[in-house]
Amino acid sequence: MTQFLTRRAVLMGAGGMGAAGLLSGCERRGGRVLTSSDTHPSDYPTVQAVKEMGRLLSERTGGRLGIHVYAGGQLGAERDTLEITTFGGLDMNRVNLAPLTAIEPMTVIPSLPFLFRSTGHLRRVLDGAVGQAILDSLRPHGMVGLCFYDSGERSFYNTKRPILAPEDLKGLKIRVQNSDLFVAMIKTLGADATPMDMGEVYQALVQGVIDGAENNQPSYFTGRHFEAAPYYSLTRHVMAPEILVMSMARWEKLSPADRELVQETARQSVPFMRTLWDSRVTDATQKLLAGGVKVNEVADIAAFSALMRPVWDRFVTTPDQKRLVAEIEAMSDDAGTGEVTP
Ligand code: GTR
Numbered sequence: 001m002t003q004f005l006t007r008r009a010v011l012m013g014a015g016g017m018g019a020a021g022l023l024s025g026c027e028r029r030g031g032r033v034l035t036s037s038d039t040h041p042s043d044y045p046t047v048q049a050v051k052e053m054g055r056l057l058s059e060r061t062g063g064r065l066g067i068h069v070y071a072g073g074q075l076g077a078e079r080d081t082l083e084i085t086t087f088g089g090l091d092m093n094r095v096n097l098a099p100l101t102a103i104e105p106m107t108v109i110p111s112l113p114f115l116f117r118s119t120g121h122l123r124r125v126l127d128g129a130v131g132q133a134i135l136d137s138l139r140p141h142g143m144v145g146l147c148f149y150d151s152g153e154r155s156f157y158n159t160k161r162p163i164l165a166p167e168d169l170k171g172l173k174i175r176v177q178n179s180d181l182f183v184a185m186i187k188t189l190g191a192d193a194t195p196m197d198m199g200e201v202y203q204a205l206v207q208g209v210i211d212g213a214e215n216n217q218p219s220y221f222t223g224r225h226f227e228a229a230p231y232y233s234l235t236r237h238v239m240a241p242e243i244l245v246m247s248m249a250r251w252e253k254l255s256p257a258d259r260e261l262v263q264e265t266a267r268q269s270v271p272f273m274r275t276l277w278d279s280r281v282t283d284a285t286q287k288l289l290a291g292g293v294k295v296n297e298v299a300d301i302a303a304f305s306a307l308m309r310p311v312w313d314r315f316v317t318t319p320d321q322k323r324l325v326a327e328i329e330a331m332s333d334d335a336g337t338g339e340v341t342p
Pocket of ligand 1: 039078094095096098151177197198214215216219242
């Protein structure tokens with residue numbers, strides 16, 4: 001019931017029942033507590049980063065602007081909250097790039113398997129003109145891309161066995177995000193791809209509806225998936241980043257100065273998030289090992305990348321996509337500065 005009321009309040013554009021109560025005075029001054037959604041719990045780095053952005057916004061505007069993050073997936077799965085965001089029922093949303101791949105072809109690019117050579121390479125790409133082009137590509141879809149956040153490397157985990165070669169995935173039911181690209185990637189390795197929302201994965205593993213999934217260590221740990229699926233195999237096949245978007249409907253209601261402030265504070269939350277992210281990966285990895293997870297390196301990564309590479313041709317079809325992929329491949333691995341360039 002609470003969840004229903006909260007969801008309804010946000011949908012009504014009230015900014016949430018609690019937030020609405022706080023608003024009245026500051027709304028008269030053109031202010032607002034912006035609503036934002038996240039599938040992760042409130043201590044997760046993505047949630048912390050958006051809260052930090054809210055803190056900065058509030059500090060710079062004397063409390064006129066702020067952000068309330070609805071964490072833990074309380075407003076629904078990413079696919080659904082994205083839809084709500086596009087029609088303006090939510091002001092902001094932090095999601096993975098995967099559910100956006102069905103909406104905008106440019107978002108396919110950073111989600112391609114084995115595209116980035118390192119975290120340095122990824123950060124350099126996302127901080128520069130290529131990243132900006134991808135953020136801008138969402139505008140015709142009713143969203144303003146504000147910034148990217150790290151999401152580490154996704155690897156396979158399952159209830160049955162260590163994955164050392166693609167053959168080990170044969171016949172396994174692997175949960176994927178709601179994205180044709182992810183379905184294709186998993187099918188090409190010989191596994192059975194099962195699209196499902198993140199919130200359903202733990203139960204599906206426990207009940208044997210699926211045999212495994214793929215994700216970074218912090219999500220694997222935070223979702224307690226490791227308890228049911230203790231084999232974690234370091235294929236590191238995708239580095240699809242997280243993205244923070246704002247509803248175009250809300251953006252257009254902001255003054256030019258406030259838009260600049262929103263964009264600037266979002267950028268400033270990126271290095272903050274990266275610091276939290278790096279320590280979260282270390283911490284989750286230690287806790288997973290302590291929790292009895294069997295982590296294995298995969299010696300022949302080339303066997304996976306060779307099978308997954310044809311997915312590029314299927315999903316990279318437009319001249320704009322091809323140009324960006326070429327630019328990314330030509331870019332060096334040097335880490336970004338941590339400052340996001342406009
Ligand atoms: C996580 C990501 C979430 C969600 C999740 C999933 O790594 O942070 O936004 O996309 O993966 O697999 O659904």
